[in-house]
Amino acid sequence: MNTLMLLQMAAEAMGDRVAITNKDKSLSYQQLYNSALAAAKVITDSNCEYVAVLDISSFAVPIAMFGAAGAGVPYVPINYRLTEDEIEQLLARVTPALLITDTEKANRHGDNTGTSVIEREQFIKQMTEADAIDTEFPMDPDQIAVQLFTSGTTGRPKAAVLRHNNLVSYILGSVEFMSADEDDAAIVTVPPYHVAGISALISSVYSGRRMALLPDFSAEAWLELANREKISNAFIVPTMLTRVIDHLVEQGIEQVDMPHLKALAYGGGKMPARVIEAALKLFPDVNFTNAYGLTETSSTITVLGYEEHREAIASTDPAIRKRLTSVGIPLPTVEIEIRDPEGSVLPANEAGEIYVRGEQVSGEYVEKGSTLDAEGWFPTRDAGYLDDAGYLYLEGRADDVIVRGGENISPGEIEDLLLTRDDLLDAAVVGIPSDQWGEAVAAAIVTKPDASVSVEELQDFVRTELRSSRVPEKIEFVAELPYNETGKLLRRMVKVQLADA
Amino acid sequence: MADIKPGMRLKSAVCATEIMVVKATADNLDIRCGGEAVVEMAAEGNSGADIPAAFTGGTQVGKRYVNEEESIEILCTKAGEGALSQGDTVLGLKESKALPSSD
Numbered sequence: 001m002n003t004l005m006l007l008q009m010a011a012e013a014m015g016d017r018v019a020i021t022n023k024d025k026s027l028s029y030q031q032l033y034n035s036a037l038a039a040a041k042v043i044t045d046s047n048c049e050y051v052a053v054l055d056i057s058s059f060a061v062p063i064a065m066f067g068a069a070g071a072g073v074p075y076v077p078i079n080y081r082l083t084e085d086e087i088e089q090l091l092a093r094v095t096p097a098l099l100i101t102d103t104e105k106a107n108r109h110g111d112n113t114g115t116s117v118i119e120r121e122q123f124i125k126q127m128t129e130a131d132a133i134d135t136e137f138p139m140d141p142d143q144i145a146v147q148l149f150t151s152g153t154t155g156r157p158k159a160a161v162l163r164h165n166n167l168v169s170y171i172l173g174s175v176e177f178m179s180a181d182e183d184d185a186a187i188v189t190v191p192p193y194h195v196a197g198i199s200a201l202i203s204s205v206y207s208g209r210r211m212a213l214l215p216d217f218s219a220e221a222w223l224e225l226a227n228r229e230k231i232s233n234a235f236i237v238p239t240m241l242t243r244v245i246d247h248l249v250e251q252g253i254e255q256v257d258m259p260h261l262k263a264l265a266y267g268g269g270k271m272p273a274r275v276i277e278a279a280l281k282l283f284p285d286v287n288f289t290n291a292y293g294l295t296e297t298s299s300t301i302t303v304l305g306y307e308e309h310r311e312a313i314a315s316t317d318p319a320i321r322k323r324l325t326s327v328g329i330p331l332p333t334v335e336i337e338i339r340d341p342e343g344s345v346l347p348a349n350e351a352g353e354i355y356v357r358g359e360q361v362s363g364e365y366v367e368k369g370s371t372l373d374a375e376g377w378f379p380t381r382d383a384g385y386l387d388d389a390g391y392l393y394l395e396g397r398a399d400d401v402i403v404r405g406g407e408n409i410s411p412g413e414i415e416d417l418l419l420t421r422d423d424l425l426d427a428a429v430v431g432i433p434s435d436q437w438g439e440a441v442a443a444a445i446v447t448k449p450d451a452s453v454s455v456e457e458l459q460d461f462v463r464t465e466l467r468s469s470r471v472p473e474k475i476e477f478v479a480e481l482p483y484n485e486t487g488k489l490l491r492r493m494v495k496v497q498l499a500d501a
Numbered sequence: 502m503a504d505i506k507p508g509m510r511l512k513s514a515v516c517a518t519e520i521m522v523v524k525a526t527a528d529n530l531d532i533r534c535g536g537e538a539v540v541e542m543a544a545e546g547n548s549g550a551d552i553p554a555a556f557t558g559g560t561q562v563g564k565r566y567v568n569e570e571e572s573i574e575i576l577c578t579k580a581g582e583g584a585l586s587q588g589d590t591v592l593g594l595k596e597s598k599a600l601p602s603s604d
Contacts, residue, residue: 005521009563009579012579141507141508165507172565174600175600176599186602203602263601263602265604303600332598
């Protein structure tokens with residue numbers, strides 16, 4: 001089992017189809033496969049033990065990833081937005097490595113012990129122009145395919161490990177080979193160092209869907225590329241969709257005219273209900289899909305499909321309408337359980353920690369090895385519950401639960417309520433130190449520009465709709481909330497701001 | 502030939518079919534294609550020998566084939582003329598539910 005085999009199948013079955021487009025250049029599946037084999041040979045000859053990519057999206061990313069698979073060494077994409085020191089520390093953990101990066105970073109990180117550098121354009125040129133070679137590649141399912149440094153909001157970033165078996169199982173379980181129409185194309189906006197960037201590459205290849213790269217996201221650039229490349233599918237993180245929607249609303253557009261766009265998938269963070277509701281109105285003919293997954297689960301484990309989106313928005317039944325805020329039901333190849341802190345499995349509608357099991361779930365780190373229990377279950381550290389119909393609702397990280405006077409309070413419940421108001425744009429609820437309660441509920445609120453709303457009004461609202469223990473003791477109005485570039489709310493920063501305020 | 506294990510790539514001795522073993526938890530594995538035992542990738546294959554009528558029907562690239570108990574699952578990585586079987590029992594096409602693309 002090897003992810004390169006999936007590209008080989010695409011090259012044999014649809015070699016002339018365009019695999020990937022970047023600005024005015026394209027590679028077919030056959031060209032991408034030949035380039036990956038050429039890269040595999042260079043990697044093998046270099047005697048490196050890792051292939052690191054420190055770069056924005058380009059042809060170098062799939063060539064390096066599939067090339068590393070062909071050479072049987074881990075592919076390690078590194079976040080180019082980190083500081084120089086942070087990058088140096090990560091590079092020191094993957095030696096000896098072959099590093100592919102841009103000219104500036106090649107000069108900066110080029111003389112490190114154990115790291116040999118190829119500049120990105122040089123790498124692309126060398127691999128795409130190499131003579132076709134035919135070679136065998138390893139098929140060990142337990143070989144490491146990808147090593148990803150997790151965002152590490154506390155302490156040193158952990159190195160999550162995905163083996164070929166995890167990624168291939170995910171693809172076989174969720175994507176039908178060559179199922180895309182020849183005209184289909186997807187925009188790839190997720191950065192290469194994110195697990196969704198990796199799964200987007202492999203599933204596009206396996207389904208035969210052309211990828212158009214958009215390394216620098218802006219709402220205008222996204223819309224422009226979607227029209228120019230006749231994009232049919234896109235995956236987008238909530239912060240990006242929010243920016244697209246806000247841009248369209250500013251332009252006074254009520255319904256978007258993008259006849260090629262068939263499907264929009266979103267995930268990677270919490271989607272505010274107002275954004276998805278606005279999106280469904282602006283794109284009435286587009287199929288929306290919500291996906292939830294983690295680095296350690298090879299990306300998606302639950303999906304809320306487009307029919308469920310339509311049914312939810314059209315329904316007057318609160319239980320069905322509420323599904324717009326769920327992340328859907330597990331993939332057929334994945335099982336999910338909710339457990340309490342003692343490890344007992346909880347019934348429907350009771351919140352606890354989300355556990356997941358399946359071939360695609362690695363739950364493994366370089367530092368501490370496998371974190372799966374004896375039965376193969378992975379503790380996600382995400383909190384949530386399943387409803388009677390099996391839909392999963394997220395309530396933030398298990399570590400984010402506020403413990404106020406012994407009572408567990410989920411920030412998500414309060415945030416969801418606050419965001420039903422028309423005068424608010426965004427809300428983050430966190431626990432802050434309290435002498436009286438241990439932790440007290442606090443909220444950072446972004447109001448609409450023309451809205452006037454008071455702290456007392458919001459407190460009364462929460463008291464009426466939920467109960468008094470949920471009422472934020474402290475409410476600060478802020479211009480915006482801190483998010484990382486993939487749309488994850490940086491809760492710890494909010495906590496610090498509110499505790500100091 | 503070595504024991505058949507998940508992840509292994511094999512090919513037909515008689516036609517162009519190539520496969521990867523996804524799951525192999527059944528006892529007495531005897532995977533055949535076109536009626537003849539499959540062989541390792543490095544071995545001589547695709548002999549073009551006549552395929553007995555019971556084992557025609559072919560393989561389709563990207564499709565998965567399973568026995569009734571689903572203790573055997575084979576991915577076809579390259580199409581051919583022969584049908585896959587465990588012993589004399591032809592494997593069936595695995596039904597998969599179409600999922601909306603999430604990435």
